[in-house]
Amino acid sequence: MKNIEHFKEALLMEKKQLGEELKGVGRINPSNPNDWEATPGDTQDIDTEDENSLADKFEEFEERSAVETELEVRFNEIKAALERxxxxxxxxxxxxxxxxxxxxxxANPAAETCxxxxxN
Ligand SMILES: [Zn+2]
Structure with missing residues (x-):
């Protein structure tokens, strides 16, 4: 008999933590509450006349997107485990x-396989 409550607690904790991390790099897609999208970060100080500054911002956005995608994949695994x-x-x-x-x-409370x- 598994101690489901124990794993549920671990999943909920990780979900909360991932949610916080996602908020740091993105936001919930306004047209789909189940989807997250990366945000460009601090755009206040962009000098649009300056090509280097734009390139830096673009690079930063690429990085944020990569982190966001990774977090979102894990977030969805956790959500699926909680649904199970x-x-x-x-x-x-x-x-x-x-x-x-x-x-x-x-080791991984969201595991789907033995x-x-x-x-597989
Ligand atoms: Zn199996």
Whole structure:
């Protein structure tokens, strides 16, 4: 019998933390509340006449987008795991329908597969 509450707590904590980090690099897409998009950061001091300054800003935006994407992928994994808890499907391997090992869930509470199907 798994201690689901324990994993749920870990998931909720990570979700909150990711939400904070996402707010630092992006915002919720105004046309889709389930989607995040990167924001350009501080645009106050852009000198649009200065090509170097624009290039720097563009580079910064690229970096923020990369971080945002990574955070969002993890955020969605956590959300999906929490939904599985609600549906009573948590801790079941997506491939073999067997139980996911506790130590695997301990390492990654959002895991969708058992150790054997880790790359499936
Ligand atoms: Zn499996």
């Amino acid at each position: 808890i609600e549906k009573g499907e948590y801790g079941i391997c997506r491939v073999c329908q067997g139980e996911i090992e506790d130590d695997r869930l301990e 150790k054997e199907h880790i790359n």
